[in-house]
Structures are given as structure tokens and as C-alpha cells.
Amino acid sequence: PRYWLIVPAAGSGQRMKADCPKQYLRLDHQYILDITLSRLLDHADFSGCVVAIRADDPWWPETAASSDPRIDSCAGGAERADSVLSALEVLASRADDDDWVLVHDAARPCLHPNDLERLLTQLHDHPVGGLLATPVADTLKRVASDSNQVETTIDRRHLWRALTPQMFRFGALRQALEAAIASDYPVTDEASAMEYAGNVPCIVEGRPDNIKITVPADLALAGFILSRL
Ligand code: CTP
Ligand code: MG
Numbered sequence: 001p002r003y004w005l006i007v008p009a010a011g012s013g014q015r016m017k018a019d020c021p022k023q024y025l026r027l028d029h030q031y032i033l034d035i036t037l038s039r040l041l042d043h044a045d046f047s048g049c050v051v052a053i054r055a056d057d058p059w060w061p062e063t064a065a066s067s068d069p070r071i072d073s074c075a076g077g078a079e080r081a082d083s084v085l086s087a088l089e090v091l092a093s094r095a096d097d098d099d100w101v102l103v104h105d106a107a108r109p110c111l112h113p114n115d116l117e118r119l120l121t122q123l124h125d126h127p128v129g130g131l132l133a134t135p136v137a138d139t140l141k142r143v144a145s146d147s148n149q150v151e152t153t154i155d156r157r158h159l160w161r162a163l164t165p166q167m168f169r170f171g172a173l174r175q176a177l178e179a180a181i182a183s184d185y186p187v188t189d190e191a192s193a194m195e196y197a198g199n200v201p202c203i204v205e206g207r208p209d210n211i212k213i214t215v216p217a218d219l220a221l222a223g224f225i226l227s228r229l
Contacts, residue, residue: 001099003120004091004170005040005049008083009033009106010076012054015215022213023106024059027223032213034064035109035226040102040165041070043113044120047099050090051106052076052083081187085177088170097171100129103190104165107213110225111165115206119167122204129168130202131191132210133160160203163210166190172199 013022023033033051041049048070053060055075065071074090076083084103095101102119104111115132123129136159142151168176168190176197180187187193191201209225211218 001096001169002047003045004095004099004101005044005046006084006087006091006101006103007033007037007040007049007051007106008076008080008087008103009060010052010054010057010083011080011107013107016213016219017216020059021054021057022219024063025213025219027109027219027226031059031063031065032109032222033106036104036106036111037065037068037071039109039111039113040104040116041068043116044102046070046102048072048091048094050074050087052087079181079187081177081181081193084190085174085181088174088177091170092174095170097169099170100124100167101170101173102165102167103173105212108164108210109213110222110229111210112207112229115204115210116165119165119204119206123167123202126202128172128194128199128201129166130204131166131189132163132206133203134163134206134208134210135160137208161208162189162191163206163212164189166201168194168201172197 009023016022051073053073074086136156140154176193180193180196185196
């Protein structure tokens with residue numbers, strides 16, 4: 001099977017509170033979106049790559065990625081899952097059902113090449129696929145929704161934080177996302193759609209510093225992580 005890459009970059013970055021979507025903020029003079037894409041494309045062989053962009057996005061043409069012949073773009077959708085599905089549709093005429101698709105957040109520029117390599121090698125003959133994830137470090141409390149009363153402490157030995165890339169078979173992922181979106185299931189990552197469709201994704205342990213830039217403090221943190229990778 002071949003490998004395809006999808007990078008959802010159609011979000012507006014509400015929690016970042018910046019003047020532009022966070023994927024267009026810069027670290028060391030480079031757009032975050034460009035950093036993210038080169039960390040993927042420089043370390044693995046993809047048959048094609050589609051970036052989902054907001055329809056009215058004025059920043060995309062300024063990126064290095066927009067003039068990279070390896071990269072195609074498509075219009076994203078209202079939710080992340082809609083953006084990923086749009087990108088899958090672009091690949092539909094070229095990809096086979098059992099090809100692999102890797103989906104990686106534009107806002108995750110700190111992916112270590114060893115994690116990418118481990119994901120690819122550990123899942124290459126897996127029937128379903130899976131995702132990078134990292135063990136939860138904090139003690140977690142379940143709190144009653146209408147009070148500040150702790151109901152219980154959750155055993156964190158079984159809890160992992162889902163990261164990206166997430167890697168699934170093209171046909172199964174497309175079907176799963178279509179079904180989950182059609183029934184309004186809250187899809188927060190590809191794995192949740194796959195689970196909803198009855199598949200069992202596999203966890204591949206990744207580094208906790210593969211952070212998603214979400215709030216303002218994450219930007220400086222990402223700069224620090226990148227300087228040491
Ligand atoms: N994304 C997307 N299409 C959407 C929403 C999000 O392609 N409709 C992308 C974002 O660009 C980001 C990734 O999905 O690379 C993860 O989403 P998130 O961190 O939530 O980014 P935003 O939605 O942009 O941020 P916020 O939720 O704070 O508005
Ligand atoms: Mg969002």
C-alpha cells in the first residue's frame with residue numbers, strides 16, 4: 001500500500017487569540033504550517049499530500065507550502081472532521097481503499113522524526129491502524145457538573161492523550177468519517193470516528209512534547225521544543 005498525508009489547517013484558532021489563525025504565526029521566521037509540513041515531508045515518502053485550508057484564507061498563498069509541487073490544497077469545513085473528509089475526497093480518485101492515510105494537525109510542528117518512523121513501522125501491517133499517544137501525567141478527578149465536589153479519582157494507568165499523526169486505511173477512514181458526521185457523532189480525532197464505526201485503533205507511544213499549539217503560552221513552548229529537537 002501507498003502512504004498519503006492530510007494536514008487539516010482550516011481552523012481559526014479562537015483559543016490562541018492572535019491576529020491570524022495560529023498555523024500562520026511564525027517560529028524562527030517560518031510559518032508554523034510550513035514547519036509542520038516539512039517535518040512530515042522531509043522524513044517520510046508520501047504519494048501525495050493535501051492541506052485543508054479555509055475558503056477565504058488570505059495567508060495560505062504566502063506560505064512556502066502553497067508553491068510546493070508535492071502539496072495540494074482543498075477547502076476545509078466547519079469542523080476538523082469535515083476538513084479531513086474534504087481532503088480525503090480530493091485523494092479518492094488516486095488512493096486505493098487499503099492505502100494508508102496519515103492525518104496530522106497543522107498546529108503540531110514539534111513532531112519528532114523518530115515518532116513518525118515508529119508509527120509507520122509499528123502499524124505497517126496492522127489491519128486498522130492507530131495513533132501516536134502519550135500517557136497522562138496528571139492525577140485526574142471526576143467532578144460533579146453542578147458543583148466543585150470531587151466524585152472520584154480516575155485510574156490514570158489506562159489513560160492516554162491522543163496525538164497526531166493518526167494513521168488509518170483510506171477506505172475505512174473515509175467510511176467512518178462519513179458515518180460519524182452523518183449521525184452528528186462528536187468526532188474529535190480520526191480514531192474516535194474509527195471506534196464509532198466498530199474498529200479498534202492501536203496506540204503507538206509518542207513523545208509528550210509533540211504538543212498542539214492551542215493557547216498563547218504554547219507558542220513559546222513550541223519554539224523551545226523545536227530548538228532542542
Ligand atoms: N482544523 C481544521 N478545520 C476546522 C477546525 C480545525 O482543519 N474546521 C484544524 C486546525 O487548523 C488545527 C487542527 O485542526 O490544525 C486542530 O484543531 P484546533 O487545535 O482546535 O485548531 P483551531 O480550531 O484552529 O483552534 P480553536 O479550536 O482554538 O479555534
Ligand atoms: Mg478547534
